[in-house]
Amino acid sequence: MGNKRVVLAGSVLVIFSFLSNEIAQAYERPPVRPIPAEIESSRYNLSVSKIKSASQEAEKLAYLNTSSVFGVSRTKGIITRYYLNSQNNLSSKRVGEVSLKNISPNSQILRIENSKFNKGFLYTAITTKPDAKKCSYLILVKQNYTKTGSMGPASRIFQSDCDRSGNDTWGGGIAFSEKLLYFSIGENRISYKTAKPFTDFYSKTQLKKMNTYFGKVISINLSNNNEIKKISVGHRNPTGLYFDSASSTLFASEFGPEGGDEINIISKGNDYGYPDTSFGRIYDELNPGVKTQYPLSYEKYTKFAIPLIAYVPSINPVQLFKLSKDSKFVDWRGNLFVGCLSGKILRIVLNEKKTGVTVILSEELEIGARVRDLTEISNSSLLASTDDGELVLLSIQK
Numbered sequence: 001m002g003n004k005r006v007v008l009a010g011s012v013l014v015i016f017s018f019l020s021n022e023i024a025q026a027y028e029r030p031p032v033r034p035i036p037a038e039i040e041s042s043r044y045n046l047s048v049s050k051i052k053s054a055s056q057e058a059e060k061l062a063y064l065n066t067s068s069v070f071g072v073s074r075t076k077g078i079i080t081r082y083y084l085n086s087q088n089n090l091s092s093k094r095v096g097e098v099s100l101k102n103i104s105p106n107s108q109i110l111r112i113e114n115s116k117f118n119k120g121f122l123y124t125a126i127t128t129k130p131d132a133k134k135c136s137y138l139i140l141v142k143q144n145y146t147k148t149g150s151m152g153p154a155s156r157i158f159q160s161d162c163d164r165s166g167n168d169t170w171g172g173g174i175a176f177s178e179k180l181l182y183f184s185i186g187e188n189r190i191s192y193k194t195a196k197p198f199t200d201f202y203s204k205t206q207l208k209k210m211n212t213y214f215g216k217v218i219s220i221n222l223s224n225n226n227e228i229k230k231i232s233v234g235h236r237n238p239t240g241l242y243f244d245s246a247s248s249t250l251f252a253s254e255f256g257p258e259g260g261d262e263i264n265i266i267s268k269g270n271d272y273g274y275p276d277t278s279f280g281r282i283y284d285e286l287n288p289g290v291k292t293q294y295p296l297s298y299e300k301y302t303k304f305a306i307p308l309i310a311y312v313p314s315i316n317p318v319q320l321f322k323l324s325k326d327s328k329f330v331d332w333r334g335n336l337f338v339g340c341l342s343g344k345i346l347r348i349v350l351n352e353k354k355t356g357v358t359v360i361l362s363e364e365l366e367i368g369a370r371v372r373d374l375t376e377i378s379n380s381s382l383l384a385s386t387d388d389g390e391l392v393l394l395s396i397q398k
Helices: 204-208
Strands: 004-009 012-019 046-052 059-065 068-073 078-084 090-097 108-114 121-127 138-144 155-159 171-176 181-185 216-221 227-232 237-244 249-255 261-266 309-311 317-322 336-340 344-353 356-366 371-378 381-386 390-396
Touching: 059 108, 059 371, 059 381, 068 108, 068 371, 078 371, 078 381, 108 171, 108 237, 121 171, 138 171, 171 249, 181 237, 237 336, 249 317, 261 317, 317 371, 344 371
Parallel strands: 004 309, 171 237, 237 317
Antiparallel strands: 004 012, 046 390, 059 068, 068 078, 078 090, 108 121, 121 138, 138 155, 171 181, 181 216, 216 227, 237 249, 249 261, 261 309, 317 336, 336 344, 336 371, 344 356, 371 381, 381 390
């Protein structure tokens, strides 16, 4: 048996075995390693409440304060403010819209976020449909809001390169440090084997170059004329970002190809491997039944940053965040939570030391619906939005 890399798949430990520096076709399950008793026993009886969202469609959510969040409908741009009272009942009020018609017809919202460092503004990531030049773009807009919740006009602060591929791996994660906005852009331009003309795509070499935004995580200095710097490369579809101000750590959730979804810690200058390597398999549109491993392994090519966790099969991760230190989910404080289109929420327990971050446990909380977004609405509840236009409130059962 060659070198081994331990990753997590759901809540079961899996070993990927590397034979001749390639991922083996079969996975071997190792003995379950001991989980600390205080973590093994940290379970709650959850109360799950579902209500229809005010816009009647899946919404993107942004934490506002301990009792309210913003919700923005994906295709209509309607902005709703949701309030949670002491009895864990949600009420809503429409407060404005992201004016999508002024950006592009049939646009779609990927993410919204509100910065605790730059209060009074809402930031929205939007994908556009092709224009007269057959170009699509990923756009980031900013708009102010008042204490009463009313919204101002949206102004554009970032626009990606032109995309003519018709792919849908845009990324669109947003996170904030005290001085910077972090933004993730998917590759959206790469293909190994496809029936489409290859001229519509970047090659692997072109994608890694710094003269394009595709496949990158960038920073935007909002106080310095929106100065943009490229942080990392090698990303496929990084849909979620979270900046932990306590440790100055930037976490990212990322869709792999067929399998190989990742949770990464983003560091300046790192190459995260795609499209050279992945724990997933290559999409082959010409031979859809063929499951081909990626040609390079992380173990052989050490220039690539290895994921904190990789999931096979896919979990389809969207947004992620750490539970607050004053949460009433006492045993879950500081845990990483990830919403997934596979119909679940992941709770990830981390061991964070100066020497690095490792994973102790990854477990699934079943929701039974595709989770589009996830946030903490109070110190006692989580709020998820789903594909069927519902909001799901998770609280400790009394």
